[in-house]
Amino acid sequence: MSAAREKALAQASSSDVTDWWSTAISDIEPGIIRLRGYPVEQLIAGTSFAQMIWLMVRGDLPAPEHARLLEQALVAAVDHGPQAPSIAAARMAATCGVGLHGSMSTGVGLLGDIHGGAGQQCMQLLDDIRTATVAGDLETAVAQQVADHRATGSYIPGFGHRFHARDPRRDPLLTAVQQQVDTGTISGDYLRIAEELERQLASGRERPVPMNIDGATAVIYAELGFAPELGRGLFILSRSVGILAHAYEQSLESQRNKGPIPRQWLWTYSGPADRTVPHHGE
């Protein structure tokens, strides 16, 4: 061993290593598993899966109404069919001999900034507007954001849908939010911001640009106090259900190495014409 190695080890203490993997989530002793301080056997006995998700990412158990709203957002986003690249890639993976873990990892891995990030970006936008309303009124704060987006040509995340003129998940989700606003279990601040955004985006246009699934779930997650980045995480948990269902359905069929289009369909080649490697055959 070199002097450098010996010196490093001499200065090291075992708590360097145990602290390196420090966590506030799970506490394990022989015969004991506590999650966020709660014995796992109590959680198994009385906690729903949605409550458990909340506990794990937030650190405390939710009120029942809040857990129900979270659950509705999780239910809403499970799937939108095999044209989504995450679902298509997971189905292709299921024919390549990679196991369900490989198919699911593939699908989850595609939920990046563009495919899986609109909800998180919408939460960030709602937050920015909310901050701006501290010093001003809602209508002006929203108008500023809309103007900023139009000036840069960027779209407002969480609004509009390439396929649905009105996303069928919008109304039931916002209805559920409104009910809890009415009973006082959530503030409604983010709902009001999103509705004002929707109103201003529709203004002067032939067709409105209603909230889509990303916008409606962003309102829910923001009302419930989740950080924007967790909006992405919760969407991934939800869409993982669709990924699993599609990968499993595909695995029951006999296809091997499924490509994106049937084998007799060749892609268009747009590159250079046939040519010879320089000096080949010399």
Place this chain on the structure above:
Amino acid sequence: MSAAREKALAQASSSDVTDWWSTAISDIEPGIIRLRGYPVEQLIAGTSFAQMIWLMVRGDLPAPEHARLLEQALVAAVDHGPQAPSIAAARMAATCGVGLHGSMSTGVGLLGDIHGGAGQQCMQLLDDIRTATVAGDLETAVAQQVADHRATGSYIPGFGHRFHARDPRRDPLLTAVQQQVDTGTISGDYLRIAEELERQLASGRERPVPMNIDGATAVIYAELGFAPELGRGLFILSRSVGILAHAYEQSLESQRNKGPIPRQWLWTYSGPADRTVPHHGE
């Protein structure tokens, strides 16, 4: 275009392409999303996340008691701390600039045959024993399997734990199963097989080898009629919650490129001594 390409396209019909992505899961029209035939707005209004998971992977909605048992299995397996390679890898990923989707994809991708497969393998074993009991008694069928495993030196999946003498998740899960056997909502066939396995594995040993989380959830998933491969899929959904919680916790800290041990600890090098590349410097 070559003659081969032209011929292929001439024989192709548009239904080749639409059928290539055929699915029985999701049905989308403008303004309409149906999952397994149910309008998504109805599912949002009245379906729990656990029921939704069942619907998506099985095709029909579960009885409430069955949904509750599924939920308990999902709650039980969310996390066992950062020494699990899936959790550790996801936490390291969270310091590498890959986004939450990248961290979660990394963790899920490690739940392979060894790390994530014991539940599925236990379900297959329970199925094999159940098939054998059609022509014989339970005790003999179990004894045969135990003898087969001992002969090949392979361990019985779902029993024993390297850390817990008795996995604290075993009792609450099996109690929940027994209650539904008592009320007649499940048959109890798989519970009896697993308990007989546990009894025979303990026989003649100083320390018993009780069912672990993989065994107890295998009993639940088998009692509920899930295919063994879906046992893996459900475990992945459950553990994804722990992966998300850990990746998010890690992302809130300032570490960058977190390795497995602190930086001052160098690994042991066990390879060839310092040598010179042949012909170097000639």
Place this chain on the structure above:
Amino acid sequence: MSAAREKALAQASSSDVTDWWSTAISDIEPGIIRLRGYPVEQLIAGTSFAQMIWLMVRGDLPAPEHARLLEQALVAAVDHGPQAPSIAAARMAATCGVGLHGSMSTGVGLLGDIHGGAGQQCMQLLDDIRTATVAGDLETAVAQQVADHRATGSYIPGFGHRFHARDPRRDPLLTAVQQQVDTGTISGDYLRIAEELERQLASGRERPVPMNIDGATAVIYAELGFAPELGRGLFILSRSVGILAHAYEQSLESQRNKGPIPRQWLWTYSGPADRTVPHHGE
């Protein structure tokens, strides 16, 4: 801290941790990097990338002829176009906001037993036949394997191609092998086995079943002494080049969330007809 934790730490020594990450590959000290014992600066000065790959996975530098044959196998397998699921998935990933690392991870992750395993399986088959020839003649050993595969209905890995009647990569690769057999730098044992397999597979059939890229590279890797599992690894390194090229090409285009077929093409839905969630609206 619990007694269990204290006891564990008291028994632990720092070499437990440094040995846990022991490796014979890389040896690092401040200012020094040695790979397989060689100083990295010497390797940079005089080693080709193919030689470096060999050194890293095998532990020693190859003879120049062997490095050249490895290089030809690596060159041959880089790409077969976007209908391969690994390439298609990587291209879709490139439109999802996941970075080049995410696209490449996606593509590599699909090279499983079915999509990326034929070369490895062919190497295993060649090895099995070679073992059988120790006690018997080549023709009989091959005939036995062909009969075994036909009996179980399984195909012989490395032979035949769904698209090419004769894989254009076969001849240049086998020519390169034959040249080194002629000059005595490799034994030719595996080439003879593969050619005999090809001969027997063609026997009595209208169309021959010539070696494909997996078979031809399996011959090369086996002649060079690589373990079958490394055949998979080397194929992954080779195909990673095509994955990178395709992901990068796609990233230069403007598509977002690219699905497998154009957006106006809807998939066939084959599930249950529209139905109502039980008890909905009660």
Place this chain on the structure above:
Amino acid sequence: MSAAREKALAQASSSDVTDWWSTAISDIEPGIIRLRGYPVEQLIAGTSFAQMIWLMVRGDLPAPEHARLLEQALVAAVDHGPQAPSIAAARMAATCGVGLHGSMSTGVGLLGDIHGGAGQQCMQLLDDIRTATVAGDLETAVAQQVADHRATGSYIPGFGHRFHARDPRRDPLLTAVQQQVDTGTISGDYLRIAEELERQLASGRERPVPMNIDGATAVIYAELGFAPELGRGLFILSRSVGILAHAYEQSLESQRNKGPIPRQWLWTYSGPADRTVPHHGE
């Protein structure tokens, strides 16, 4: 089929589908494979792996000197040992039953903006400075960038190393660059910028902040005309070799579910004390 589906299909043409997967990289016909226009058999006969990488990502074959410089950069970055999270995660994956494709996908997936992005970021910085030198002198342009980074507290990518006072890969790589500048095969513009950066970063400090592997390879890739994003891609190809070597070495050992630290070492728990689930047992 709904009216919407029928209408979509009626408007669709088969070239929609074939164009959807258009590429300028690979052109396949029965019996023919052309890559960037070159027949694969010619490439196999006379092209090195490094030249092939260049051809695939750039579209044309490189001059021999340029291929050699690319090769040196690829050789230099293959590995820096198992404390790198990509290597550690790949080794852990290799014990989880996910196959070599799963291990390699895991490692590659961690080469994100922080772990794998410094080279790309350094190339971007060199480009920005080069653009600024069109209207001004080099010293001023560099000084401006250094001042900008110091003002925001961000570090300059490609310079300094947490472990090596002087990265041993710097000198042999820059020597190779200088030789080609001397013979006129590359311009040396980026080398001069990087050396000026190094000079100014050292100015007034006790210890210099020399270029590291990311900086030295960034100079090479920039001199060779690669786009910054391809700098990331080439680094991934290079590091994939180390990932493969480590994953394969790990797979030969008997560990299962290898965690980051030995099993007897428990992590520090920093969360809430043991508590009871509200209403539990009522």
